[in-house]
Amino acid sequence: MFNVDNIRKDFPILQREVNGRPLIYLDNAATSQTPQQVIDVIVDYYSNYNANIHRGVHSLSQEATDAYEQAREKIRAHFNAKKSHEIIFTSGTTDSINLVANGFSSILESEDEIIVSALEHHSNIVPWQMLCERTGARLKVLPMDENGELLIDELDNLLSNKTKLVFVNHISNALGTINPIKTIIDKAHKVGAAVLIDGAQSCPHIKPDVQDLDVDFYVCSAHKICGPTGVGMLYGKEEWLNKMEPYRGGGEMIDQVSFEKTTYAGLPHKFEAGTPNVCGGIAFGAAIDYMNSIGFDNIANYENELLHYATEQLLEIEGLKIYGPKELTHKTSVISFNVRNIHPYDIGTLLDKMGIAVRTGHHCAQPIMDFFKIPGTIRASFMFYNTKEEIDQFVASLKKSILMLS
Numbered sequence: 001m002f003n004v005d006n007i008r009k010d011f012p013i014l015q016r017e018v019n020g021r022p023l024i025y026l027d028n029a030a031t032s033q034t035p036q037q038v039i040d041v042i043v044d045y046y047s048n049y050n051a052n053i054h055r056g057v058h059s060l061s062q063e064a065t066d067a068y069e070q071a072r073e074k075i076r077a078h079f080n081a082k083k084s085h086e087i088i089f090t091s092g093t094t095d096s097i098n099l100v101a102n103g104f105s106s107i108l109e110s111e112d113e114i115i116v117s118a119l120e121h122h123s124n125i126v127p128w129q130m131l132c133e134r135t136g137a138r139l140k141v142l143p144m145d146e147n148g149e150l151l152i153d154e155l156d157n158l159l160s161n162k163t164k165l166v167f168v169n170h171i172s173n174a175l176g177t178i179n180p181i182k183t184i185i186d187k188a189h190k191v192g193a194a195v196l197i198d199g200a201q202s203c204p205h206i207k208p209d210v211q212d213l214d215v216d217f218y219v220c221s222a223h224k225i226c227g228p229t230g231v232g233m234l235y236g237k238e239e240w241l242n243k244m245e246p247y248r249g250g251g252e253m254i255d256q257v258s259f260e261k262t263t264y265a266g267l268p269h270k271f272e273a274g275t276p277n278v279c280g281g282i283a284f285g286a287a288i289d290y291m292n293s294i295g296f297d298n299i300a301n302y303e304n305e306l307l308h309y310a311t312e313q314l315l316e317i318e319g320l321k322i323y324g325p326k327e328l329t330h331k332t333s334v335i336s337f338n339v340r341n342i343h344p345y346d347i348g349t350l351l352d353k354m355g356i357a358v359r360t361g362h363h364c365a366q367p368i369m370d371f372f373k374i375p376g377t378i379r380a381s382f383m384f385y386n387t388k389e390e391i392d393q394f395v396a397s398l399k400k401s402i403l404m405l406s
C-alpha cells in the first residue's frame with residue numbers, strides 16, 4: 001500500500017532543515033531527490049567494483065560491465081523497447097536531443113522542414129535551430145492556446161511531404177500540460193516524418209511504452225526520476241539509429257581504426273564514445289527499480305490528489321493566476337503561477353527563507369513566457385514524497401510573502 005510517511009523515510013535529504021525550517025522541496029520538475037536505495041548503489045559501486053567497462057579481462061571490469069549492461073536491459077524493459085541496443089546511454093535529455101539533431105545532419109536536405117511545438121524547453125529548440133543552420137532545413141512551430149495547450153488541428157496545416165521530423169515534449173516542464181503525443185505521432189507518420197518525444201517530465205509520472213506509441217525517439221534524464229545527475233537515455237528505433245551518423249568520435253565507438261579509414265562499432269556502442277558514466281548508468285537502473293517499487297499507478301493517483309488539493313487552495317488567493325490547462329486531467333502535478341504584478345523572484349526568495357524550495361523564472365522556456373507576456377512564473381512541482389501538510393505550509397507561507405510584498 002502507498003504510505004507517504006514510509007516513503008519519506010527513504011529520502012535522507014527530506015529530513016534536513018533550510019534556514020532553520022524543515023525543508024519543503026517543491027522543485028521536483030527541475031530535479032528530484034534521491035532515495036537511500038539509489039545512494040546505496042552508488043556507494044557500493046565506488047566501494048566495491050569501480051572499473052572501466054567493455055575493456056578489461058579482469059574481474060572488476062567484468063562486474064562493472066555486467067552491472068552496466070543489466071541497467072541498460074532494465075531501462076529497455078521499463079520503456080518496452082524491442083531491443084536493448086536501441087537504448088543509448090547519454091548524459092541526459094539535452095545530450096540525447098543533440099545526439100539526434102547531429103545524427104540528422106547528414107539525412108536532412110535544404111528543402112526539408114522540421115516542426116517543434118510552442119511548448120518546448122530550450123533544449124528541444126536550440127539543437128534544432130542549429131541543425132537548420134547546418135542543413136538549410138526550415139523550422140516551423142506548432143502553436144498553443146491561452147490555456148497552454150497545443151492547437152493540434154494546426155498540425156494538419158504544417159505537415160507535408162517536406163516534413164522530416166517532429167519534436168514535442170510529452171509533458172511541458174513550464175506548465176505541466178500533457179500533450180496528445182499519440183495523435184501527433186500518428187499524424188506525423190502519415191507524411192513519413194520521424195517523431196522525437198522529450199520525456200524528461202513524463203518519466204517521473206507515467207511509464208511510457210515506446211512500441212505502443214510507435215515513437216521513433218524518446219529521451220529522458222535519470223535525475224528527474226530519483227536517479228543521479230549526468231546520465232540519461234535515448235531510445236531510438238534501430239532503423240533510425242543505423243541511418244544516423246555518430247555524434248562524437250573516440251574510444252569504444254569504433255570497429256577498426258587506421259589513419260586512412262575508421263569503421264564504427266555496432267549499436268549501441270557507435271553512439272557511446274569514451275568512458276561513460278558507469279556508476280550513473282547503474283544507478284539509473286536502480287532508480288527505475290525504485291520508481292517501479294512505488295508503482296506508477298500509485299504515483300499518478302497520489303500526485304493527482306496533491307495537484308487538486310494545491311490548486312484549490314491557490315485559486316482562493318486574490319490576484320493569483322495559474323498558467324496552463326484549466327482542466328486538471330490535462331496536466332501533471334506542476335503549478336505555474338503569478339500573483340498580481342509581484343516579481344516571481346521576490347516571492348521565491350521569501351519562500352526560501354521559510355524553508356520552501358520553488359522554481360522562479362522562465363523555466364528554460366522563454367517562448368512560453370513571451371506568449372503570456374510575463375517575465376516568468378513561480379513554479380511549484382510535486383512528487384510522490386510531498387504531503388498535504390507541506391502544501392498547507394507552502395500556501396500559508398505564500399500568503400505571508402504576498403502581505404510582505406504588497
Ligand SMILES: *Cc1c(COP(=O)(O)O)cnc(C)c1O
Nearest residue numbers: 092093094121123169173200221
Ligand atoms: C529538464 C528538462 C530538459 C533538460 O534535461 P537535462 O537533464 O537538463 O538535460 C529537457 N526537456 C524538458 C521537458 C525538461 O523538463
